[in-house]
Amino acid sequence: MPSGLAALLDDIATIAKVAAASVDDVAAAAGKAGSKAAGVVIDDTAVTPQYVTGFTPDRELPIIWRIAKGSFFNKLVIILPVALLLSLFLPWAITPILMLGGAYLCFEGAEKVWEKLVPHEEESLVEELAELTSAEHEQNMVKGAVRTDFILSAEIMAIALNEVKSLAATSIWLEAGVLAFVAIAITIAVYGVVGLIVKMDDIGLHMAQRENGGSQAIGRGLVKGMPKLLAALSTIGTAAMLWVGGQIIVHGFGIHPAEFFGLHEGALAWIADAALCGVVGLAIGAVIVLAHHMIPKRKAH
Incomplete structure (x- = not known):
């Protein structure tokens, strides 16, 4: 009986060691995958605040x-x-599906550029406030944000999956664990930061009302600076859509634009790749936007 109990405890200890090793593998792989997806995560953080503005x-x-x-x-x-x-049965289909999503991001980004450049009928202040406070407008903005998040999330998860598959020893359970870990951690991080950004003006107002002179100065700075920051994030978010969308499509064809200039690694390679992919994204998005706006007019005519 004692020997049987000892054997049982030894088996439990072995299982615990295997489980701990698996957890370590998941954490290590998730950390590497998260670092690889950092660029898309930053874009996701920049894109989202524009859906809450107003x-x-x-x-x-x-x-x-x-x-x-x-x-x-x-x-x-x-x-x-x-x-x-898909990774088990149709691995070749992942890239084309991501490229379709990239085209949608290009369309979203180019549509925002179109709205800035093409004059629209101006609404009265009362109509604008009524629209901004309506449940329908809120629902539309949430749906639009979730659609955009879907594309960015797919890119993040694809990067994470590709990273974990590069490990020497992997399994379907390790892949699932890494993807779940990355999904939860990145979503909490992104929307935690977004929540902090959009509430910074309220934090600043609270600090400005304190008696401490330093807090008041910081608070007034936050209140004055947040509208400019949100406007900048709106522009960065639009650029991020075009860049990420163009990058998904260009890289899907196996093209890395920076290499045409002899750049393979480093900050210059990243800047060149982002700029050229952004131009491609804008061009693709512009074609889709023009088709989207011209076809309904022809049908109406």
Whole structure:
């Protein structure tokens, strides 16, 4: 009996060591995958605040939470199982599907550029406020943010899956664990930062009302600076859509633009690749936007 108990405890200890090693493998692989996807994560963080701009302060965090829940659903319920199934049975289909998503990002980015360049009918202040506070407008913005998040999330998860597959020893369970870990960690990080960004003006207002002179100065600086930061993030978010969308398509064809200039690694290679992919993304998006706006007019005519 004692020997049997000792053997049982030894087996439990062995299982615990294997489980701990598996957890370490997941954490290590997830860390490498997360670092590889850092560029897309930053883009995701820059893109999202523009979907919250214009709402009343009491609706900002609830809207971010709704988008975050949509992001969790995108990554864990849709992308994760589909990515694993495709990697097992149709690995060649992953790149074309990502390229279609990249085309959608190009369209979204070019559409925002179109809205800035082409004059629209101006609404009265009352109509504009009524639209911004309507439940329908909020629902449309959340849906748009979740759609954009889906494409960016697919890119993040594809990078993570590719990274874990490069390991010497891998399994379907390790891949699933890494993808789930990356999905949860990145979603919490992105939408935590987005929530902090959109509430910084409220934090600044609270600090400006304190008696401490230093807090007041910082608070006033935050209140004055946040509109400029949000406007800058809106521009960066649009550029990020074009860059990431163009990059997905260009790299999908096996082309790395920076290599045409003899650049393979480093900051200059990254800048050249981002700039050229952004131009390609804008060109592709412009074609789709023109088709989108011209075809309905022809049908109406």
